[in-house]
Every structure is written in structure tokens, then in C-alpha cells.
Amino acid sequence: MSDSQRVDARNSFCPGPLMELIAAMKLAKVGDELEVLSTDKGSAHDIPEWIAKVGHELLGTREEDGVYYIQVRKSK
Amino acid sequence: MKKIVIVGGGTGGTILANNLARRLATELASNQVRITMLSATDKHMYQPGLLYVAFGRMAAEDLYQDQRSLLEPGITFHVDPVKTFDLEHNRVETQAGVSHAYDYLVICTGSRPNPESVPGLAEHANHVYTLEAAQKTFAALQQFKGGRVAIVTGVPHKCPMVPLELTFMMHDYFKDRAMLDQVEFYYTYPIGRLHSLENVGKWAQREFDKLGINYETLFNAKEVDGAKQQVHSEEGSVLDYDLLITVPPHNGMSVILENELGAGGWIPTDPATLQMQGTENVFVLGDTTNIPISKAGSTAHYEAETLGENLSTLVRQGTMVRAYEGKVFCFIEAGKDRATYASFDYLHPPQPQSPTQMIHWFKLAYNKLYWNSVRGLL
The missing domain is CATH 3.50.50.60 (FAD/NAD(P)-binding domain)
Incomplete structure (x- = not known):
């Protein structure tokens, strides 16, 4: 995954990982895959919730050493 | 002579320029350092005042001061925005066609x-x-x-x-x-x-x-x-x-997009050193970064103070001495006569207190004090 498709939102309280992802999604093309890095455990819930509500695709989530990696695909 | 070029004359650029001019006063006076600011306008706007304009509580004339009047005398100021960034050859070219070489470049063109x-x-x-x-x-x-x-x-x-x-x-x-x-x-x-x-x-x-x-x-x-x-x-x-x-x-400014410095007009930036990623001598401040942090004057202010210290030691000693730790302080107006605030950094979330009239008064005072803040006096 290229750096341009990685949303590194570690240690971000404001605007925070989901807001960073929403901004990145606006710049992405349909079909692009993005990976969010977050140190906020709430992201593991918030991001999949938003992805499902809008209708994008959740590709996977994992946690490693306190960092959450959430992969999504822009579907529309 | 070490040449520092600052592109953008908003909150971050102005605080940085004044901070550097004070720290490097001796070098400026002896022509060992030149600080050049390239801006799109000769007016400096206090942008947070726009919120009060929307409620008839500040007037347009309260929002502006002459940019030159805010800068230390040793700073070279041109109203001539940059058109082309030639990072490979350490030069920028302005809309008027003037080429400025630099040893250190700071990009703080803001957002729109x-x-x-x-x-x-x-x-x-x-x-x-x-x-x-x-x-x-x-x-x-x-x-x-x-x-x-x-x-x-x-x-x-x-x-x-x-x-x-x-x-x-x-x-x-x-x-x-x-x-x-x-x-x-x-x-x-x-x-x-x-x-x-x-x-x-x-x-x-x-x-x-x-x-x-x-x-x-x-x-x-x-x-x-x-x-x-x-x-x-x-x-x-x-x-x-x-x-x-x-x-x-x-969005970030169109000049950032046109020079392909970053998607959306946001330049990939190291959150601690404020260096543009992949460069050693190009720095980014304020809204222009892609750092996942609040786009706000306060962010630019704290970043500029860190960078001012680091650029001055780079000039003198060839090394940086501080990391930007993500410090941000934001007032929050909670109505017409009450306010609170949020103070946080990369590792510590804010703990907002109940709004008080005193914090609101302090915000109103800051609306005036800003002009001293941007001069680097606060």
C-alpha cells in the first residue's frame, strides 16, 4: 500500500482518525484502498460504523502494539 | 549568507519571521542571515474575528493590520506570492518572475x-x-x-x-x-x-x-x-x-496543488520536526501540513515557536533542538458571554472546564492581544 493511501492518524485527538479518513476518502477514487493507523481504540468501532452507514467496504482491522490498522475500500 | 525564505504571511509565517529575527538579530545585522517573506497580500487578517462579524460584534476594520507593520525591521517583505517551487535547486519563483534562492524554506500558505x-x-x-x-x-x-x-x-x-x-x-x-x-x-x-x-x-x-x-x-x-x-x-x-x-x-492553496506538493493542497510533513517529508531544508507550518492536528491559528503559533528555535540553531550550530509536541490551545465561546477552552497535545487530551464569563472576557481581550502575539511579543 503506497504512502498516499495511508492515513496516519496516530496520536490525533483533533480532528481524529475518522475525520482524517473522511477527508482522505474525498480525495480518493472509487475502488481505492486506504489504511488508517490509529492509537484511539474507539476507531476500531467508529470507523467500521461509518463505513457501513455510507456504504463503503471494510477490508479488515487488526491491532498491533497499541496501533489499530483499519483497511477500507472506497465503493461509491 | 544563510537565506531563509518564508512563503506565506499568516499567523504561522509572521510569528516565525519575528521569532527568527529576534533570535538571529546579530546575524541579520551583520548580513550573515537574510529572512525573506513572500506573501499574497499586504494586509494581515485576524481570522477568528470573522465569527464576531457574523453577530455584529466586530467590524471589518477591526480585523486588519498592515502586514509590514507587524514585522521586525530586519525582515525583507515582498507582496509577490510564489508561483513555482523548485525544491531540487533550492529556489522559488514568484508571480512577478523573481527567483529567490534559499538555504531554508518554510511553506505556510494556509487553507481556503x-x-x-x-x-x-x-x-x-x-x-x-x-x-x-x-x-x-x-x-x-x-x-x-x-x-x-x-x-x-x-x-x-x-x-x-x-x-x-x-x-x-x-x-x-x-x-x-x-x-x-x-x-x-x-x-x-x-x-x-x-x-x-x-x-x-x-x-x-x-x-x-x-x-x-x-x-x-x-x-x-x-x-x-x-x-x-x-x-x-x-x-x-x-x-x-x-x-x-x-x-x-x-482545501490547501492552489499553488500547493499546482506544484504537486501534496494531495488536497496539504503537504506531507513530519509531525515532530515539521520538515516536509523527503526533504532536509523545507519546513511546513499551520494549515498547510497534512499532520492530523487541528487546522487553527493556535497550532500554527506553537509550531512557529518550535520552528523558530530550531531554525536559529540550524543556522548557528547545524542542528535542531526541539520537537513539536502537538501543543494546541483553543478558546470555545459557549454563547454571548461565557467561554471555556481546550488545551491538548499529541499525547494528552483536553479536559474542558465549565464555561465562565472570565474566560469569555479573556477571549475578547485576546482578540486585541493577537496583534502582539503575531509580533512574537506574547
Whole structure:
């Protein structure tokens, strides 16, 4: 995954990982895959919730050493 | 001679230039260092004042000072914005065709509201991110006869407290006019709570519940249907409004996009050193970075102080001495006469206190003190 498709939102309280992802999604093309890095455990819930509500695709989530990696695909 | 070129004359660039001019006063006087600022305008705007313009509480003339008057005498200032960044050869070229070589380059061109990115938003919504828009918002509030006021926030946006501040201040505006029984407030927010800062969101929710302000989260505007006075969200909901207020989505400046320095006009930046990624001698400040941090004057201020120290030691010793730790301090107006604040960094979230009149007065004082702050005196 290229750096341009990685949303590194570690240690971000404001605007925070989901807001960073929403901004990145606006710049992405349909079909692009993005990976969010977050140190906020709430992201593991918030991001999949938003992805499902809008209708994008959740590709996977994992946690490693306190960092959450959430992969999504822009579907529309 | 070491040449430092600062591109942009907003809060970050001006604080940095003055900070450097003081630290490197001896080198400036002996022509060992030159500090050059290239800006698009000879006027400096106090942008947070636009919020008060929208409520008739600050006038246009309160917002501006002559940029040159804010700068230390040793700084070379040109109203001649950069057109081309030639990072490979350490040069920038201006719109007037002048080439400036640099040893250190600082890019702080800022951001711009982009309501046009959401169909119908620019035509049908009011905002406070330009003087014209703030004055139009004031007129719309004055003429409003009642109904639903909807607040819609775009992503990303500058000054993350504005969605809440606008809502609280509109509440008190209509309260003073004995119109609260005729006005419904409907606040929306892009993520699953009322503010990106969790503690601020919890505080705002308690305040909103107390004041009877309605809200909907996970709401990102897709388009505005002005004829039907409706906002359609990406998430599938439809919001009716009588008066539409927006905190519009923002972009970086077009010169950043045209020079392909970063997607969306945001330059990939190291969160600690503020170096543009992949470079050693190019630094980025304020809204222009892609750092996942608030786009706000406060952020630019603290970044500029860190960079001022680091650039001066780079010039003198060839090394940087400090890391930017993500410090941000934001006032939050909680109505016409109460305010609180959020202070946080990369590792410590804010713990907002109950609003007080004293903090509101301090914010009003800061509206004047800003001019000393940007001179680097505070």
C-alpha cells in the first residue's frame, strides 16, 4: 500500500482518525484502498460504523502494539 | 549568507519571521542571515474575528493590520506570492518572475474554504470564513423570522471549535431577541459524536441537552437542494432547513496543488520536526501540513515557536533542538458571554472546564492581544 493511501492518524485527538479518513476518502477514487493507523481504540468501532452507514467496504482491522490498522475500500 | 525564505504571511509565517529575527538579530545585522517573506497580500487578517462579524460584534476594520507593520525591521517583505517551487535547486519563483534562492524554506500558505465542493452549499448556506460571507451571515440572522436553523460541517475544516461556537452564539442571539420559541437548532457533525475531541463532545452534549438544541451525528453533506431547502447526507439522511449555516470543507492553496506538493493542497510533513517529508531544508507550518492536528491559528503559533528555535540553531550550530509536541490551545465561546477552552497535545487530551464569563472576557481581550502575539511579543 503506497504512502498516499495511508492515513496516519496516530496520536490525533483533533480532528481524529475518522475525520482524517473522511477527508482522505474525498480525495480518493472509487475502488481505492486506504489504511488508517490509529492509537484511539474507539476507531476500531467508529470507523467500521461509518463505513457501513455510507456504504463503503471494510477490508479488515487488526491491532498491533497499541496501533489499530483499519483497511477500507472506497465503493461509491 | 544563510537565506531563509518564508512563503506565506499568516499567523504561522509572521510569528516565525519575528521569532527568527529576534533570535538571529546579530546575524541579520551583520548580513550573515537574510529572512525573506513572500506573501499574497499586504494586509494581515485576524481570522477568528470573522465569527464576531457574523453577530455584529466586530467590524471589518477591526480585523486588519498592515502586514509590514507587524514585522521586525530586519525582515525583507515582498507582496509577490510564489508561483513555482523548485525544491531540487533550492529556489522559488514568484508571480512577478523573481527567483529567490534559499538555504531554508518554510511553506505556510494556509487553507481556503471550499463550499463549492458540495453541490448547492456555496449558493444556499451561510458561513464565516471570509469577510463577505460573515457579513452575509449577519444579514441572514437579522432577517430570519423563525424556523429550523441547520448547522452542517464539512471535512476538513479550519478552527474546529467554530461549529459549536456558531451554535451557542446563535442560540444566545435569538434568545436576546425573544425568538427561542420560534427557532429550532439542528446541529450535525461528521463523526459519531458532537465534536472530534471526545471530552469536548461530551461537554457539548450536556450543554445542547440543557438548551434544547437537537443534533445528528455521522452526517456529511452530499448536496444541498435549495429549492426544497434540504440537505442530503452521504449517510442517506435528508435534513430540512429554513436557515442553513455551514462550516465549509477546506482545501490547501492552489499553488500547493499546482506544484504537486501534496494531495488536497496539504503537504506531507513530519509531525515532530515539521520538515516536509523527503526533504532536509523545507519546513511546513499551520494549515498547510497534512499532520492530523487541528487546522487553527493556535497550532500554527506553537509550531512557529518550535520552528523558530530550531531554525536559529540550524543556522548557528547545524542542528535542531526541539520537537513539536502537538501543543494546541483553543478558546470555545459557549454563547454571548461565557467561554471555556481546550488545551491538548499529541499525547494528552483536553479536559474542558465549565464555561465562565472570565474566560469569555479573556477571549475578547485576546482578540486585541493577537496583534502582539503575531509580533512574537506574547
